[in-house]
Amino acid sequence: MALHIRANPGDIAPLVLLPGDPGRAEWIAETFLEDVKTYNTYRALLGFTGTYKGVPVSVQTSAMGGPSTAIVVEEIVNLGVKAIIRVGTTGGIDGKVEAGTLVIAQGAVPLDGTTRQYLGGRPYAPVADWDVLEALVGCAREAKLPYTVGLISTEDAFYATSPEAAREWAKFGVVSLEMESAPLFLIAKMRGVRAGTILTVSNQIGDASFVAQEILQAGVENMTRVALEALLKLKDKI
Numbered sequence: 001m002a003l004h005i006r007a008n009p010g011d012i013a014p015l016v017l018l019p020g021d022p023g024r025a026e027w028i029a030e031t032f033l034e035d036v037k038t039y040n041t042y043r044a045l046l047g048f049t050g051t052y053k054g055v056p057v058s059v060q061t062s063a064m065g066g067p068s069t070a071i072v073v074e075e076i077v078n079l080g081v082k083a084i085i086r087v088g089t090t091g092g093i094d095g096k097v098e099a100g101t102l103v104i105a106q107g108a109v110p111l112d113g114t115t116r117q118y119l120g121g122r123p124y125a126p127v128a129d130w131d132v133l134e135a136l137v138g139c140a141r142e143a144k145l146p147y148t149v150g151l152i153s154t155e156d157a158f159y160a161t162s163p164e165a166a167r168e169w170a171k172f173g174v175v176s177l178e179m180e181s182a183p184l185f186l187i188a189k190m191r192g193v194r195a196g197t198i199l200t201v202s203n204q205i206g207d208a209s210f211v212a213q214e215i216l217q218a219g220v221e222n223m224t225r226v227a228l229e230a231l232l233k234l235k236d237k238i
């Protein structure tokens with residue numbers, strides 16, 4: 001049993017969705033999975049295992065930010081997980097990615113301290129696993145949903161990022177910001193598992209509020225379906 005994810009090998013499926021929000025994890029399990037069992041409630045890092053179209057799938061909460069994500073990813077990999085898709089929300093820059101649409105990350109500029117500590121000063125480019133990226137893009141295209149494939153940035157301090165700072169990153173190709181993908185991509189490479197990220201645009205950097213709940217919820221639902229279908233495409237590759 002791991003320290004924070006209090007589960008045993010076999011409790012978690014090899015294919016995992018990783019939302020930040022425990023409420024989203026619960027909603028995904030209730031809405032999309034069958035025969036659901038809860039394997040972790042410790043520290044509200046809610047984890048559920050069930051089946052999607054007959055295939056075992058788990059939904060594991062990362063909570064917010066790199067430190068928590070790194071703990072969760074290290075522990076679930078030790079418990080036998082082979083492929084992880086982060087299903088999160090993200091802040092766009094100057095309206096270039098529209099509210100409620102999907103962003104599929106090719107890579108994540110690591111502005112966060114967790115990735116910095118793992119790297120110990122080495123330069124590095126945290127990228128999604130190619131097969132996961134291809135599966136996500138393929139499923140979004142098949143579903144005819146609006147999506148952007150691009151570079152994102154992983155930050156620590158939600159409220160420290162100004163629209164001006166985000167605009168500077170946009171000059172280097174960054175389309176949106178979030179708080180978990182860089183350490184997820186790095187740790188996945190270090191531990192030999194596959195990882196990718198799909199996000200719903202929840203706000204524009206600098207906006208005082210998230211987009212209307214119905215727009216966000218529709219985006220999250222689209223994102224979840226795409227991610228689950230992508231996991232099915234990956235099941236014979238793990």
Ligand SMILES: O=P(O)(O)O[C@H]1O[C@H](CO)[C@@H](O)[C@H]1O
Binds near residue numbers: 065088178179
């Ligand atoms: O919606 P989730 O997956 O939590 O992702 C985003 O939302 C949180 C900030 O509101 C951060 O965790 C950020 O990465």
Ligand SMILES: O=c1cc[nH]c(=O)[nH]1
Binds near residue numbers: 089177203
């Ligand atoms: O890091 C994040 C995530 C969502 N929205 C933001 O503005 N920033």
